[in-house]
Amino acid sequence: MSLTQSDTDAIAPFVWSDLAERIERASVKAAQPPEHWMLDGWQVNLSPGLARRSRSIQPLDHFGCLSLHDKVHRAEQHCLQSGLPPLFRISPMCRPPELDALLALKGYRQEDDYRVMTLPLAHVHPEASREGLCLRALSTDLLAAKVGTLRGFSPSQIRAHQERLQEASTPFHAYVLEREGQALAFAQMAQEGDLAGFYDVFTRPEYRGLGLARELLMRLLALARTQGIRHAYLQVEAANITARRLYKHLGFQDLYAYHYRVR
Structure with a gap:
Protein backbone atom coordinates (compact mmCIF):
# COMPACT_ATOMS: atom_id res chain seq x y z
CA MET A 1 0.00 0.00 0.00
CA SER A 2 1.56 3.32 -1.04
CA LEU A 3 1.14 6.56 0.88
CA THR A 4 1.82 9.97 -0.63
CA GLN A 5 1.73 13.53 0.71
CA SER A 6 -1.79 13.96 -0.69
CA ASP A 7 -2.90 10.88 1.25
CA THR A 8 -1.73 12.41 4.51
CA ASP A 9 -3.59 15.67 3.87
CA ALA A 10 -6.95 14.08 3.03
CA ILE A 11 -9.22 12.83 5.77
CA ALA A 12 -12.89 11.91 5.54
CA PRO A 13 -15.41 14.19 7.29
CA PHE A 14 -15.69 13.23 10.93
CA VAL A 15 -18.62 11.07 11.97
CA TRP A 16 -19.08 10.65 15.69
CA SER A 17 -18.76 7.11 17.03
CA ASP A 18 -18.54 5.54 20.45
CA LEU A 19 -15.03 4.31 19.57
CA ALA A 20 -13.83 7.81 18.65
CA GLU A 21 -15.26 9.24 21.87
CA ARG A 22 -13.64 6.52 23.99
CA ILE A 23 -10.27 6.94 22.29
CA GLU A 24 -10.39 10.72 22.71
CA ARG A 25 -11.15 10.42 26.41
CA ALA A 26 -8.51 7.71 26.88
CA SER A 27 -5.85 9.81 25.15
CA VAL A 28 -6.72 12.92 27.18
CA LYS A 29 -6.50 10.86 30.37
CA ALA A 30 -3.17 9.38 29.31
CA ALA A 31 -1.76 12.87 28.69
CA GLN A 32 -2.79 14.24 32.10
CA PRO A 33 0.26 15.46 34.04
CA PRO A 34 0.45 15.89 37.83
CA GLU A 35 0.19 19.64 37.20
CA HIS A 36 -3.35 20.05 35.90
CA TRP A 37 -6.48 21.95 36.77
CA MET A 38 -10.13 21.16 36.03
CA LEU A 39 -12.23 24.07 34.78
CA ASP A 40 -15.93 23.44 34.19
CA GLY A 41 -15.20 20.20 32.30
CA TRP A 42 -11.95 21.32 30.66
CA GLN A 43 -8.63 19.78 31.63
CA VAL A 44 -5.94 22.47 31.80
CA ASN A 45 -2.59 20.66 31.57
CA LEU A 46 0.38 22.57 32.96
CA SER A 47 3.34 20.23 32.51
CA PRO A 48 6.77 21.87 32.08
CA GLY A 49 7.63 19.05 29.69
CA LEU A 50 7.91 19.20 25.92
CA ALA A 51 4.85 17.18 24.86
CA ARG A 52 2.14 19.59 23.74
CA ARG A 53 -0.69 17.31 24.77
CA SER A 54 0.52 17.55 28.39
CA ARG A 55 0.81 21.33 28.45
CA SER A 56 -2.39 22.26 26.64
CA ILE A 57 -6.02 22.95 27.43
CA GLN A 58 -8.16 19.89 26.68
CA PRO A 59 -11.77 21.09 26.17
CA LEU A 60 -13.46 17.71 26.48
CA ASP A 61 -16.60 18.68 28.41
CA HIS A 62 -18.60 21.88 28.87
CA PHE A 63 -20.92 21.89 31.88
CA GLY A 64 -22.13 25.45 31.27
CA CYS A 65 -21.32 26.83 34.71
CA LEU A 66 -19.27 29.57 33.03
CA SER A 67 -19.82 31.50 29.82
CA LEU A 68 -17.47 30.44 27.05
CA HIS A 69 -15.67 33.80 27.00
CA ASP A 70 -15.14 33.70 30.77
CA LYS A 71 -13.97 30.10 30.60
CA VAL A 72 -11.40 30.87 27.90
CA HIS A 73 -10.16 33.87 29.90
CA ARG A 74 -9.77 31.83 33.10
CA ALA A 75 -7.93 29.05 31.26
CA GLU A 76 -5.61 31.62 29.67
CA GLN A 77 -4.84 33.25 33.02
CA HIS A 78 -4.10 29.95 34.70
CA CYS A 79 -1.62 29.04 31.94
CA LEU A 80 0.09 32.42 32.11
CA GLN A 81 0.34 32.26 35.90
CA SER A 82 2.10 28.91 35.49
CA GLY A 83 4.57 30.39 32.99
CA LEU A 84 3.05 28.68 29.95
CA PRO A 85 1.51 30.23 26.83
CA PRO A 86 -2.19 29.34 26.42
CA LEU A 87 -2.45 26.38 24.07
CA PHE A 88 -5.74 24.72 23.11
CA ARG A 89 -5.99 21.22 21.64
CA ILE A 90 -8.96 21.12 19.25
CA SER A 91 -10.50 17.83 18.15
CA PRO A 92 -13.91 17.15 16.56
CA MET A 93 -15.14 16.28 20.06
CA CYS A 94 -14.09 19.50 21.77
CA ARG A 95 -16.88 21.15 23.69
CA PRO A 96 -18.50 23.45 23.02
CA PRO A 97 -18.10 23.01 19.22
CA GLU A 98 -17.92 26.78 18.63
CA LEU A 99 -14.68 27.06 20.63
CA ASP A 100 -12.39 26.74 17.59
CA ALA A 101 -14.13 29.60 15.76
CA LEU A 102 -14.02 31.79 18.86
CA LEU A 103 -10.30 31.22 19.30
CA ALA A 104 -9.69 32.12 15.66
CA LEU A 105 -11.58 35.41 16.19
CA LYS A 106 -9.44 36.07 19.27
CA GLY A 107 -6.29 35.83 17.16
CA TYR A 108 -5.27 32.27 17.89
CA ARG A 109 -3.51 30.70 14.92
CA GLN A 110 -3.88 27.04 13.99
CA GLU A 111 -0.76 24.89 14.33
CA ASP A 112 0.12 21.24 13.81
CA ASP A 113 -2.11 18.75 12.02
CA TYR A 114 -2.33 15.42 13.81
CA ARG A 115 -4.09 12.19 12.92
CA VAL A 116 -5.53 9.74 15.42
CA MET A 117 -5.27 6.30 13.83
CA THR A 118 -6.87 3.09 15.00
CA LEU A 119 -6.62 -0.63 14.34
Whole structure:
Protein backbone atom coordinates (compact mmCIF):
# COMPACT_ATOMS: atom_id res chain seq x y z
CA MET A 1 0.00 0.00 0.00
CA SER A 2 1.56 3.32 -1.04
CA LEU A 3 1.14 6.56 0.88
CA THR A 4 1.82 9.97 -0.63
CA GLN A 5 1.73 13.53 0.71
CA SER A 6 -1.79 13.96 -0.69
CA ASP A 7 -2.90 10.88 1.25
CA THR A 8 -1.73 12.41 4.51
CA ASP A 9 -3.59 15.67 3.87
CA ALA A 10 -6.95 14.08 3.03
CA ILE A 11 -9.22 12.83 5.77
CA ALA A 12 -12.89 11.91 5.54
CA PRO A 13 -15.41 14.19 7.29
CA PHE A 14 -15.69 13.23 10.93
CA VAL A 15 -18.62 11.07 11.97
CA TRP A 16 -19.08 10.65 15.69
CA SER A 17 -18.76 7.11 17.03
CA ASP A 18 -18.54 5.54 20.45
CA LEU A 19 -15.03 4.31 19.57
CA ALA A 20 -13.83 7.81 18.65
CA GLU A 21 -15.26 9.24 21.87
CA ARG A 22 -13.64 6.52 23.99
CA ILE A 23 -10.27 6.94 22.29
CA GLU A 24 -10.39 10.72 22.71
CA ARG A 25 -11.15 10.42 26.41
CA ALA A 26 -8.51 7.71 26.88
CA SER A 27 -5.85 9.81 25.15
CA VAL A 28 -6.72 12.92 27.18
CA LYS A 29 -6.50 10.86 30.37
CA ALA A 30 -3.17 9.38 29.31
CA ALA A 31 -1.76 12.87 28.69
CA GLN A 32 -2.79 14.24 32.10
CA PRO A 33 0.26 15.46 34.04
CA PRO A 34 0.45 15.89 37.83
CA GLU A 35 0.19 19.64 37.20
CA HIS A 36 -3.35 20.05 35.90
CA TRP A 37 -6.48 21.95 36.77
CA MET A 38 -10.13 21.16 36.03
CA LEU A 39 -12.23 24.07 34.78
CA ASP A 40 -15.93 23.44 34.19
CA GLY A 41 -15.20 20.20 32.30
CA TRP A 42 -11.95 21.32 30.66
CA GLN A 43 -8.63 19.78 31.63
CA VAL A 44 -5.94 22.47 31.80
CA ASN A 45 -2.59 20.66 31.57
CA LEU A 46 0.38 22.57 32.96
CA SER A 47 3.34 20.23 32.51
CA PRO A 48 6.77 21.87 32.08
CA GLY A 49 7.63 19.05 29.69
CA LEU A 50 7.91 19.20 25.92
CA ALA A 51 4.85 17.18 24.86
CA ARG A 52 2.14 19.59 23.74
CA ARG A 53 -0.69 17.31 24.77
CA SER A 54 0.52 17.55 28.39
CA ARG A 55 0.81 21.33 28.45
CA SER A 56 -2.39 22.26 26.64
CA ILE A 57 -6.02 22.95 27.43
CA GLN A 58 -8.16 19.89 26.68
CA PRO A 59 -11.77 21.09 26.17
CA LEU A 60 -13.46 17.71 26.48
CA ASP A 61 -16.60 18.68 28.41
CA HIS A 62 -18.60 21.88 28.87
CA PHE A 63 -20.92 21.89 31.88
CA GLY A 64 -22.13 25.45 31.27
CA CYS A 65 -21.32 26.83 34.71
CA LEU A 66 -19.27 29.57 33.03
CA SER A 67 -19.82 31.50 29.82
CA LEU A 68 -17.47 30.44 27.05
CA HIS A 69 -15.67 33.80 27.00
CA ASP A 70 -15.14 33.70 30.77
CA LYS A 71 -13.97 30.10 30.60
CA VAL A 72 -11.40 30.87 27.90
CA HIS A 73 -10.16 33.87 29.90
CA ARG A 74 -9.77 31.83 33.10
CA ALA A 75 -7.93 29.05 31.26
CA GLU A 76 -5.61 31.62 29.67
CA GLN A 77 -4.84 33.25 33.02
CA HIS A 78 -4.10 29.95 34.70
CA CYS A 79 -1.62 29.04 31.94
CA LEU A 80 0.09 32.42 32.11
CA GLN A 81 0.34 32.26 35.90
CA SER A 82 2.10 28.91 35.49
CA GLY A 83 4.57 30.39 32.99
CA LEU A 84 3.05 28.68 29.95
CA PRO A 85 1.51 30.23 26.83
CA PRO A 86 -2.19 29.34 26.42
CA LEU A 87 -2.45 26.38 24.07
CA PHE A 88 -5.74 24.72 23.11
CA ARG A 89 -5.99 21.22 21.64
CA ILE A 90 -8.96 21.12 19.25
CA SER A 91 -10.50 17.83 18.15
CA PRO A 92 -13.91 17.15 16.56
CA MET A 93 -15.14 16.28 20.06
CA CYS A 94 -14.09 19.50 21.77
CA ARG A 95 -16.88 21.15 23.69
CA PRO A 96 -18.50 23.45 23.02
CA PRO A 97 -18.10 23.01 19.22
CA GLU A 98 -17.92 26.78 18.63
CA LEU A 99 -14.68 27.06 20.63
CA ASP A 100 -12.39 26.74 17.59
CA ALA A 101 -14.13 29.60 15.76
CA LEU A 102 -14.02 31.79 18.86
CA LEU A 103 -10.30 31.22 19.30
CA ALA A 104 -9.69 32.12 15.66
CA LEU A 105 -11.58 35.41 16.19
CA LYS A 106 -9.44 36.07 19.27
CA GLY A 107 -6.29 35.83 17.16
CA TYR A 108 -5.27 32.27 17.89
CA ARG A 109 -3.51 30.70 14.92
CA GLN A 110 -3.88 27.04 13.99
CA GLU A 111 -0.76 24.89 14.33
CA ASP A 112 0.12 21.24 13.81
CA ASP A 113 -2.11 18.75 12.02
CA TYR A 114 -2.33 15.42 13.81
CA ARG A 115 -4.09 12.19 12.92
CA VAL A 116 -5.53 9.74 15.42
CA MET A 117 -5.27 6.30 13.83
CA THR A 118 -6.87 3.09 15.00
CA LEU A 119 -6.62 -0.63 14.34
CA PRO A 120 -9.06 -3.38 15.42
CA LEU A 121 -6.87 -6.12 16.84
CA ALA A 122 -9.13 -8.77 15.34
CA HIS A 123 -7.41 -7.77 12.07
CA VAL A 124 -3.93 -8.47 13.46
CA HIS A 125 -2.53 -11.84 12.45
CA PRO A 126 0.53 -13.36 14.13
CA GLU A 127 3.76 -13.20 12.15
CA ALA A 128 7.02 -15.03 12.70
CA SER A 129 9.36 -12.87 14.79
CA ARG A 130 12.73 -11.92 13.36
CA GLU A 131 15.54 -14.00 14.79
CA GLY A 132 18.05 -12.35 17.06
CA LEU A 133 15.68 -9.65 18.31
CA CYS A 134 14.38 -9.63 21.88
CA LEU A 135 11.41 -7.69 23.27
CA ARG A 136 12.00 -6.63 26.87
CA ALA A 137 9.94 -4.64 29.35
CA LEU A 138 11.63 -1.77 31.15
CA SER A 139 10.60 0.93 33.57
CA THR A 140 8.88 4.05 32.29
CA ASP A 141 11.57 6.10 34.07
CA LEU A 142 14.29 4.41 32.06
CA LEU A 143 12.42 4.72 28.77
CA ALA A 144 11.78 8.44 29.35
CA ALA A 145 15.47 8.96 30.15
CA LYS A 146 16.80 6.98 27.18
CA VAL A 147 14.36 8.30 24.56
CA GLY A 148 14.52 11.83 25.96
CA THR A 149 18.32 11.84 25.76
CA LEU A 150 18.27 10.52 22.19
CA ARG A 151 15.76 13.23 21.24
CA GLY A 152 17.86 15.96 22.81
CA PHE A 153 15.48 16.80 25.67
CA SER A 154 16.77 18.87 28.57
CA PRO A 155 17.08 17.24 32.02
CA SER A 156 14.04 19.18 33.24
CA GLN A 157 11.97 17.99 30.27
CA ILE A 158 13.01 14.39 30.92
CA ARG A 159 12.07 14.72 34.60
CA ALA A 160 8.67 16.16 33.67
CA HIS A 161 8.06 13.19 31.36
CA GLN A 162 9.08 10.73 34.07
CA GLU A 163 6.85 12.40 36.66
CA ARG A 164 3.85 12.36 34.33
CA LEU A 165 4.29 8.65 33.68
CA GLN A 166 4.78 7.90 37.38
CA GLU A 167 1.59 9.78 38.32
CA ALA A 168 -0.52 8.67 35.36
CA SER A 169 -3.94 7.25 36.21
CA THR A 170 -3.68 5.24 32.98
CA PRO A 171 -1.18 2.35 33.29
CA PHE A 172 1.81 2.78 30.97
CA HIS A 173 4.05 -0.15 30.01
CA ALA A 174 7.43 0.52 28.40
CA TYR A 175 9.30 -1.81 26.04
CA VAL A 176 12.58 -1.98 24.19
CA LEU A 177 13.56 -4.10 21.19
CA GLU A 178 17.12 -5.33 21.58
CA ARG A 179 19.78 -7.31 19.74
CA GLU A 180 22.48 -8.86 21.92
CA GLY A 181 21.72 -6.36 24.68
CA GLN A 182 21.85 -3.33 22.37
CA ALA A 183 18.71 -1.17 22.51
CA LEU A 184 17.38 -0.56 19.00
CA ALA A 185 13.80 0.76 19.32
CA PHE A 186 11.39 1.81 22.06
CA ALA A 187 7.66 2.19 22.60
CA GLN A 188 5.08 2.59 25.35
CA MET A 189 1.61 1.13 25.61
CA ALA A 190 -1.11 2.83 27.67
CA GLN A 191 -4.03 0.55 28.50
CA GLU A 192 -7.56 1.80 29.21
CA GLY A 193 -10.20 -0.92 29.26
CA ASP A 194 -10.12 -2.66 25.89
CA LEU A 195 -8.06 0.16 24.33
CA ALA A 196 -4.29 0.36 23.97
CA GLY A 197 -2.57 3.59 22.97
CA PHE A 198 0.96 3.54 21.58
CA TYR A 199 3.30 6.38 22.54
CA ASP A 200 6.99 7.25 22.23
CA VAL A 201 7.58 4.91 19.29
CA PHE A 202 11.22 5.66 18.61
CA THR A 203 14.02 3.92 16.72
CA ARG A 204 17.61 4.93 17.36
CA PRO A 205 18.71 7.04 14.36
CA GLU A 206 21.55 4.71 13.36
CA TYR A 207 19.14 1.76 13.07
CA ARG A 208 16.34 3.39 11.10
CA GLY A 209 15.18 1.93 7.80
CA LEU A 210 15.66 -1.66 8.97
CA GLY A 211 12.02 -2.44 9.82
CA LEU A 212 12.64 -2.38 13.57
CA ALA A 213 9.68 -0.14 14.45
CA ARG A 214 7.42 -2.46 12.48
CA GLU A 215 8.82 -5.50 14.29
CA LEU A 216 8.39 -3.80 17.67
CA LEU A 217 4.80 -2.74 16.99
CA MET A 218 3.81 -6.14 15.58
CA ARG A 219 5.06 -7.81 18.76
CA LEU A 220 3.26 -5.29 20.97
CA LEU A 221 0.01 -5.60 19.03
CA ALA A 222 0.17 -9.38 19.42
CA LEU A 223 0.86 -8.94 23.13
CA ALA A 224 -2.03 -6.50 23.52
CA ARG A 225 -4.40 -8.94 21.86
CA THR A 226 -3.51 -11.65 24.38
CA GLN A 227 -4.37 -9.16 27.16
CA GLY A 228 -7.92 -8.60 25.90
CA ILE A 229 -7.26 -5.38 24.00
CA ARG A 230 -9.72 -4.93 21.12
CA HIS A 231 -8.57 -1.64 19.58
CA ALA A 232 -5.16 -0.01 19.28
CA TYR A 233 -4.70 3.70 18.61
CA LEU A 234 -1.89 6.18 18.14
CA GLN A 235 -1.40 9.85 17.32
CA VAL A 236 0.95 11.08 14.61
CA GLU A 237 1.67 14.30 12.75
CA ALA A 238 0.05 14.28 9.32
CA ALA A 239 3.33 15.47 7.80
CA ASN A 240 5.27 12.51 9.19
CA ILE A 241 5.07 10.52 5.96
CA THR A 242 7.46 7.77 7.06
CA ALA A 243 5.60 6.98 10.27
CA ARG A 244 2.19 7.15 8.62
CA ARG A 245 3.33 4.79 5.87
CA LEU A 246 4.42 2.29 8.52
CA TYR A 247 1.15 2.56 10.45
CA LYS A 248 -0.89 2.19 7.26
CA HIS A 249 1.06 -0.93 6.36
CA LEU A 250 0.24 -2.35 9.78
CA GLY A 251 -3.46 -1.74 9.14
CA PHE A 252 -4.05 1.49 11.07
CA GLN A 253 -6.60 3.86 9.54
CA ASP A 254 -7.36 7.52 10.23
CA LEU A 255 -10.19 7.99 12.72
CA TYR A 256 -10.09 11.76 13.19
CA ALA A 257 -7.77 14.77 13.12
CA TYR A 258 -6.90 17.40 15.69
CA HIS A 259 -4.86 20.58 15.83
CA TYR A 260 -3.70 23.22 18.29
CA ARG A 261 -4.60 26.89 18.69
CA VAL A 262 -1.88 29.21 19.95
CA ARG A 263 -1.05 32.91 19.84
